[in-house]
Amino acid sequence: MKYIIIGAVAGGASTAARIRRLDETAEIIMIEKGNYVSYANCGLPYYIGDVIKDRDKLFIQDAASFKRRFNIDVRVKTEAIEIDPKNNELTLLDLDSQKTYKESYDKLVLSTGAVPIKPPIPGINSSNVFTIRDVHDTDLVKAVIKNEDVKHATVIGGGFIGIEMMENMSHLGINVRLIERAPQLLTFLDEDMALMAKTEIESHGVVVDVNNGLTEIKDNADSSKTIVLENGEEFQTDLVILSIGVLPNSFLAKAAGLDVGARGGVLVNEFMQTSNSDIYAVGDVIEFHHPICEASYPIYLAGPANKQGRICANNMVNGNTKAFKGSVSTTIVKVFGKTIGATGSNSRMLTNHKIKHITSVTHGSSNAGYYPGASQMVIKIAFNPETGVLLGAQVIGQEGVDKRVDIFSTYVQNKQTIDDLMEFEQAYAPPFSSAKDPVNMAGFVANNIMDNVMHIYSPADAVEIGSSELLIDVRTPLEFEAGSIPNAINIELDELRNHLPELSKDRTIYVYCEVGLRGYLASRILSQHGYDVQNLTGGYKFWKNTYGLGIQELVKA
């Protein structure tokens, strides 16, 4: 059997190596347009930021070592320019000699990745305007930062690469401004959680614009640029990183007549096989059925790409037996002192897909509060209110965020429920968790909501609570005086039972505390005494860090 793999990074390299492990006699050719194979794509921003100091660390294998270890014929600087699916033949272009030649295959794998979006904006092709997709891009940016006097950089796009580039350049002492056309950064988050990311970034001196796109890049007399934004503002910068997004690099597949989805990705079945039975595809170039949203999406993630590579190789060598079950979009990003991660679908995405859900916000401690080093994280989960199936989770905090995202990921992947979150048996000792882990707490609170033991309102609702309803802050007077939601009155939880005679049952009572626990206890006391009561999900702390942000400033002013 003769296999050709186009693309030699995550998915492609995984596929090629696995084919060899399964078939010592196969002929395997791996084609790569660039000069490098199997490198650490996700490490590139950190190499620019000098967090990874040694460039060699980015390279896992090279063409020679692939040949030596796996007996694979790796052809770098070679571009696949046409597939002839009728004759199982490929036209290749040697980029050095600029000569084309043909190569036949029994099975072909497309692992051509994605290409950065470059909108037709005036000045987008100026010098010192870069995208970050491969080693070549990275070397260019690194050289500019090293050799030119880069005092100010502008990052266009607040997704993963944009955020990581922003942080890494900031780490080098460069003043950075981050521009995002959408109303929020990091669209894998809901708007409230994204506000916390924005606050964290701003607290490190980075200027952040949301709801504001790039309209022009003007060359100045010196090497600097002038950036023009949608709102008319102009400012000067030395370096521009475009990280607006990517699209599946499916041009070759389209030209060959392979089926392509609505979002531009090559369509594959669960065996990673395209509409042509001799052609498989893996990684950023495909789109795949999303297990929660019941729609087809590209998956721009290295983890799934690697897994697909293994599955694809198994199926090509042994027949279609191993199925890929899709990605639940488990993602994470370090943003200065915070870690921000998510799995499954957020509320906005669920709403767009008309999937019924409730969201609940809780705070939890990374480890036992009495043990040194504990830090608090905020968790927002979305679940089906009837079945209790967990649909998604978003987590922001410091220590232990990655752990909780991973745990939620297993539950989302396996379509498990709020009951399962409650039963999660964590590895508990004081340095690692609490007797009730934040994952359990998220489950307990959601269970109370499902069982109608507690009714909740959101920070967005809190803004609209007027004088016709009663808003009670059940924290201590000291906490209340340090800051509260406008129009709230203060009745401390431990005094609440004594104040019942004063409270009318004619109107809904909205309670809140710092994070939600005391509000919940207050809601239990009140509702069992016949009051209609709701508790603020996530408490004052979540309100203050999200929808309360502007309002507090208003009050201060």
Place this chain on the structure above:
Amino acid sequence: MKYIIIGAVAGGASTAARIRRLDETAEIIMIEKGNYVSYANCGLPYYIGDVIKDRDKLFIQDAASFKRRFNIDVRVKTEAIEIDPKNNELTLLDLDSQKTYKESYDKLVLSTGAVPIKPPIPGINSSNVFTIRDVHDTDLVKAVIKNEDVKHATVIGGGFIGIEMMENMSHLGINVRLIERAPQLLTFLDEDMALMAKTEIESHGVVVDVNNGLTEIKDNADSSKTIVLENGEEFQTDLVILSIGVLPNSFLAKAAGLDVGARGGVLVNEFMQTSNSDIYAVGDVIEFHHPICEASYPIYLAGPANKQGRICANNMVNGNTKAFKGSVSTTIVKVFGKTIGATGSNSRMLTNHKIKHITSVTHGSSNAGYYPGASQMVIKIAFNPETGVLLGAQVIGQEGVDKRVDIFSTYVQNKQTIDDLMEFEQAYAPPFSSAKDPVNMAGFVANNIMDNVMHIYSPADAVEIGSSELLIDVRTPLEFEAGSIPNAINIELDELRNHLPELSKDRTIYVYCEVGLRGYLASRILSQHGYDVQNLTGGYKFWKNTYGLGIQELVKA
């Protein structure tokens, strides 16, 4: 309804608070023999070690705050001395006044915990011989360390409390000797993994004896003691911590005629109800069906106790609707620079219960190897070779061990398989994981074993490989020269294809590399060329740290 809860720590306090949240009008009495309620039991060794400096941090609530917040009548220094299950009545002893009185109940909860084992060894009741079970014990030990010149301490028993006390006293500059009668420390681990724990402890200057019990404690002329061990050795010490183990504190239950299991715990159904329908029990006092071993065991863990409390309260208030599904023994302990955790059943326990299984050892990096701070962990999993169901996992390392134990815990709890481990979608960015997480790698390797893509042998087998078989080290000559398994020859992986003509097919070839990956690649090359080949699970590194320990010393000597 009138509820009485005996025992006011983890399970009891959780039960009482939840009853109040569900029933504002209930009469709730919580009885506690000691002076403290709802305190951080698991923090006690760390308070002794000055890691937790503020004693107040150990207390979550006190009797007064329980009364204020939950309207619960908490009676400390009160001992329940008899249950009259026919008349739903309890006899209580006020420890201050020494007066007894009766209290009736509608529902009774036993959360009486466990009692430390104190074997009838001469001298066991001497001064400065302590168990660590509650705040009182802790205060005593803390006072001795503060006020007396404790230069040397002896810990009897290498379980959780013993290890944590050993570490914390060592942290205070005390010379510690750790004595364990069993052949290994930390019996939740297999012997090989426990050897690594022993090495870590010894590397911090602690003397560790295994296979060696305490036979006598002799009082010396000064305040010191002489410890006499089973092997006849005697040494002097200033302080003795007994952490031999605990037994369910089920005396009251037994006297009342409640059903008690073979291991001394109160038997409860899935609703936490004892053999008397008005009496429930939670926490260390019960024993419960183990989901993997299909036998009944006590669960001495705070996490399950807290969960049982919530379930128990729900069932007492709303009728038996919420079921506890058992504990899969997910545990973790910090041992100096290492974190050691496990979930499910280890190989020894599976063998004892005649449960068919295979074990596989892998090494993984806490985060991407090219990103700073990555450290290696070793993972040993046990799985059913036919169904692939994951039966247990043990993990030792530094960063990220707790995360992987928690992830494995979800899979063990949900009776999931090796396929699920392969599909686990981790939150991947370079600071947090790798494109293939150690959990995935454990799955990939186990899958290769199940699919007969790879055959493995263990470090214990390696000791017995003689000259009739061929043992090949496929690492580089440099690695080979730095240390190898006796009788091995060296053929580097990348040269293996060239050496095939020299290798006879008449005997089994045993290969190994540093951690197992290159050995696997070598085994694929060899087996596809018709050789019978086996790869060392966990590689040289695991062998060196376990069964190779003594052998290396032998070779050195």
